[in-house]
Amino acid sequence: MAYPQGSRAPLEFGGPLGAAALMVLLPATMFHLLLVARSGPARLLGPPPYLPGPDVLWSPRVLLLWLTWLGLQAALYLLPARKVAEGLELKDKSRLRYPINGFQALVLTALLVGLAVSAGLPLGALPEMLVPLAFAATLTAFIFSFLLYLKALGVPPSALAPGGTSGNPIYDFFLGRELNPRICSFDFKYFCELRPGLIGWVLINLALLMQEAELRGSPSLAMWLVNGFQLFYVGDALWHEEAVLTTMDITHDGFGFMLAFGDLAWVPFTYSLQAQFLLHHPQPLGLPMASAICLINALGYYIFRRANSQKNTFRKNPSDPRVAGLETIPTATGRQLLVSGWWGLVRHPNYLGDLIMALAWSLPCGVSHLLPYFYFLYFTALLVHREARDEQQCLQKYGLAWQEYCRRVPYRIVPYVY
Numbered sequence: 484m485a486y487p488q489g490s491r492a493p494l495e496f497g498g499p500l501g502a503a504a505l506m507v508l509l510p511a512t513m514f515h516l517l518l519v520a521r522s523g524p525a526r527l528l529g530p531p532p533y534l535p536g537p538d539v540l541w542s543p544r545v546l547l548l549w550l551t552w553l554g555l556q557a558a559l560y561l562l563p564a565r566k567v568a569e570g571l572e573l574k575d576k577s578r579l580r581y582p583i584n585g586f587q588a589l590v591l592t593a594l595l596v597g598l599a600v601s602a603g604l605p606l607g608a609l610p611e612m613l614v615p616l617a618f619a620a621t622l623t624a625f626i627f628s629f630l631l632y633l634k635a636l637g638v639p640p641s642a643l644a645p646g647g648t649s650g651n652p653i654y655d656f657f658l659g660r661e662l663n664p665r666i667c668s669f670d671f672k673y674f675c676e677l678r679p680g681l682i683g684w685v686l687i688n689l690a691l692l693m694q695e696a697e698l699r700g701s702p703s704l705a706m707w708l709v710n711g712f713q714l715f716y717v718g719d720a721l722w723h724e725e726a727v728l729t730t731m732d733i734t735h736d737g738f739g740f741m742l743a744f745g746d747l748a749w750v751p752f753t754y755s756l757q758a759q760f761l762l763h764h765p766q767p768l769g770l771p772m773a774s775a776i777c778l779i780n781a782l783g784y785y786i787f788r789r790a791n792s793q794k795n796t797f798r799k800n801p802s803d804p805r806v807a808g809l810e811t812i813p814t815a816t817g818r819q820l821l822v823s824g825w826w827g828l829v830r831h832p833n834y835l836g837d838l839i840m841a842l843a844w845s846l847p848c849g850v851s852h853l854l855p856y857f858y859f860l861y862f863t864a865l866l867v868h869r870e871a872r873d874e875q876q877c878l879q880k881y882g883l884a885w886q887e888y889c890r891r892v893p894y895r896i897v898p899y900v901y
């Protein structure tokens with residue numbers, strides 16, 4: 484980790500150089516995957532089949548389509564919510580309020596898309612637009628992050644994120660300066676984290692499934708599984724929308740290029756890679772194998788959901804009967820750390836469940852290609868890195884209590900392995 488001059492806060496992601504490199508590498512990787520998924524050999528590590536020129540990347544019509552999508556999701560966000568939740572306490576002791584209507588947005592989007600398709604909208608044409616759509620999303624992410632950076636120059640220090648105030652413009656642009664950028668009650672980070680990208684991801688998957696049905700008469704079992712698992716994951720995230728308020732992205736990270744690009748471009752266009760691969764490279768899948776994969780996904784989901792819910796319940800109300808009997812370690816901050824239950828098994832049981840699900844999403848694509856395993860490999864790297872960042876933050880927050888927790892629960896993600 485690099486250290487900024489005159490400050491003791493460590494710089495993450497390799498400092499300004501690392502941030503600059505990631506701002507080039509991440510979009511390049513996304514376009515590489517989009518191009519390779521539709522190529523014959525579909526080699527993850529080989530060269531892309533061709534380098535797209537401006538005529539392939541740029542389309543004003545596609546940009547308009549993308550902006551309409553963002554506008555639709557913003558309008559759904561502003562609809563009356565079934566509940567308004569409070570976030571964690573901020574530095575100035577205040578708490579922000581967030582509408583809980585993400586699942587409603589998913590259902591309304593499904594209804595609108597259903598209506599549009601029955602009125603003749605050719606959803607199966609979407610897969611042909613993925614490259615210019617990804618370009619529009621990347622462009623939006625760059626412009627949006629720039630506006631967020633400018634906005635953050637005018638906010639009080641208490642509104643800044645702990646990490647994005649190094650003073651280096653490249654690094655701060657990447658990590659994000661302001662913790663919770665808002666205009667009136669519209670929270671940009673919370674909106675982007677759960678709506679346009681996540682819902683866009685399952686819409687792209689659906690379009691790929693429909694195109695496969697057009698091409699081959701019906702969608703393959705592998706395509707059904709990938710669509711079903713990922714729709715379930717997104718539906719679950721939106722159903723438990725409130726839980727995102729205690730994640731690192733909302734409580735610690737500023738809103739800059741990393742999250743804007745991650746939410747708006749990376750998630751919809753790379754997380755749909757398995758379905759993209761299956762459209763161009765159909766894979767046979769028998770019922771016994773499909774059943775085994777469903778069991779793996781169910782196991783992953785069970786661990787992921789139970790672990791996340793246990794921590795959320797505990798953080799909201801440690802005396803809740805569902806968690807009151809668990810063993811804890813007191814910390815100097817007044818908060819406690821769970822040391823039994825899921826959080827006594829490993830230090831990040833939720834990551835373990837998420838990784839098992841990631842594997843289940845790749846398995847329907849067979850073992851002939853490495854490409855559909857990209858998500859699993861990337862996600863392992865992301866979570867290992869994220870776990871290390873979280874450890875660092877927890878050590879700062881909880882000091883000796885965190886060391887005691889690490890002594891009592893020695894494994895980070897996988898019991899007896901890591």
Ligand SMILES: NC(=O)C1=CN([C@@H]2O[C@H](COP(=O)(O)OP(=O)(O)OC[C@H]3O[C@@H](n4cnc5c(N)ncnc54)[C@H](OP(=O)(O)O)[C@@H]3O)[C@@H](O)[C@H]2O)C=CC1
Nearest residue numbers: 730731732791794798819820821822826833834837869873
């Ligand atoms: N699909 C995807 O692309 C991604 C999915 N995810 C998923 O998002 C979810 C949230 O992940 P993330 O925000 O990284 O982290 P976590 O939800 O794991 O939150 C970590 C925080 O939990 C608290 N905590 C840690 N240990 C304990 C304990 N023993 N007892 C009580 N509280 C504890 C600490 O915060 P405090 O004490 O301040 O409450 C810590 O900072 C995960 O399920 C992850 O798998 C994450 C990234 C990408």
Ligand SMILES: CC(C)CCC[C@@H](C)[C@H]1CC=C2C3=C(CC[C@@]21C)[C@@]1(C)CC[C@H](O)C(C)(C)[C@@H]1CC3
Nearest residue numbers: 509676677719720727730732741744745746749750
């Ligand atoms: C582009 C870079 C490589 C890094 C970008 C990371 C982002 C794509 C992820 C950071 C944390 C995320 C979370 C989810 C999606 C991916 C990003 C934005 C999440 C919304 C997925 C659904 C889960 O149920 C969740 C727990 C709500 C996730 C929260 C974190």
